[in-house]
Amino acid sequence: MSEHFFRHEYGRLVAMLSRRVGMRHLEAVEDAVQAALMIALETWSKGTLPDSPSAWLTRVAYHQVLDELRRRGRGDRLAARHLQDAAAPTADAPTALLAGDLGDDTLRMLFACCDDAIPVEAQLVIALRTLCGFAVHEIAERLFLSEANVYKRLERARARLRALPFELEELSPAQLGARLPAVRSILYALFTEGYLSSNAAQPIRRELCDEGLRLAEVLASQPASATPESFALVALMHLHRARLTARQDASGGLLLLEDQDRSRWDARDIAAGLAWLERSAAGDVFSRYHAEAGIAAEHCLAPSFAETRWDLIVASYALLERLAPSALHTLNRALAIAEWHGPADGLAALDGLDPPAWLAGSYLLAAVLADLHRRCGHVELAARHRAAALAAAPSPAVKDALARRLRIA
Secondary structure, X not given: OOHHHHHHHHHHHHHHHHHHHOHHHHHHHHHHHHHHXXXXXXXXXXXXXXXXXXXXXXXXXXXXXXXXXXXXXXXXXXXXXXXXXXXXXXXXXXXXXXXXXXXXXXXHXXXXXXXXXXXXXXXXXXXXXXXXXXXXXXXXXXXXXXXXHHHHHHHHHHHHHHOOOOOOOOOOHHHHHHHHHHHHHHXXXXXXXXXXXXXXXXXXXXXXXXXXXXXXXXXXXXXXXOOHHHHHHHHHHHHHHOOOHHHXXXXXXXXXXXXXXXXXXXXXXXXXXXXXXXXXXXXXXXXXXXXXXHHHHHHHHOOOOOOOOHHHHHHHHHHHHHHOOOHHHHHHHHHHXXXXXXXXXXXXXXXXXXXXXXXXXOHHHHXXXXXXXXXXXXXXXXXXXXXXXXXXXOOHHHHHHHHHHOOOO
16 A cells, blocks of 8 residues: 555545544544554555455544543543444545535545634644644644744644534635635645655655645535636646656656656646646636746746746746745746846845745755856855755755756866
8 A cells, every 4th residue: 555545544534533523532533543554554464455445444443533532531432422323434425515515524624724713824734734644844844844833833723623613513605715725725735745845765755746636626626615726726736746757867866847858747737737727817816826837837838948938937936926925936036037037137136135034044045046156157155055055955855956956067
């Protein structure tokens, strides 16, 4: 069984069992699901797989949480009785729909994690940990946080989720709409971690990209969340996934965009991405996902790196800076300007940039400065920034890619 299967099953089972026993038993549910997965690994490695691994896991996790709730106090025994009265769930059992026809349990749980009473910065952390199975260090790396800060946000979010009613009430269309931007942000973070992982052993984790795209497509197919922004998010994911195979060489090292074999890009993903992008153009809404999908489309449609329409990419990054201000967008715009007008103009675009603390200490800023100074012939400055970038690289794969890119003659 693949890591993707177990990660998907973890999120599905946590979501399904939490809906049945109530969010106040979330930690018991997580423990039960983890135990079921460990039993599966031990059992399946010794013999043949069951006919339906998902149904097998569901039954085991169900009995694990039932036993745990019975062992606890009176209130938890009542929850166990409620769970037993509902009958053991199966992997294929239909779920009751939210008011907006949101039928996927995992997606339903994402909306629960985005409860208005949970601080926005904690919503993403609890969703990535509980539903996506991210380790604390992965969340910290992806969100530019300390691990201690991640733990604090987790506890804050869990406390709020435990206070939710015994059964998750239906969310109104207004509540779904209010939480939708946060849900999209979580799916975006899930896909991004797969596209460039903080995991030292796996620079690309396709299973995370696939799961992020699956949930985004479910989101975009539901009446309550079928919006231009959701369509643009799906487009972005397809266009990025199209290049996954070509982003690694034969030894598993990361390849930069200009070094990739474009014949290996997935034409079906590109076509799907362009179709979703066209669909997202309906109406007057233009979001960060539209801008990012437009940039990804330009890269996918360019015959070569040199023939890329850098002027349009620069314009898109300028839009991004207005829509979702971030020093990362400024860095990317500077790199695009360097391809369009030359590295000196790219450096000029960074004049006056006051990087936030999380960026100032990361490899990203140092790598961009090293690259632009190297191309301008500023050998000493390039060497200094190169050393800083290599020292701060989050994984061996990223470090190797930077070393190749920033090599000084």
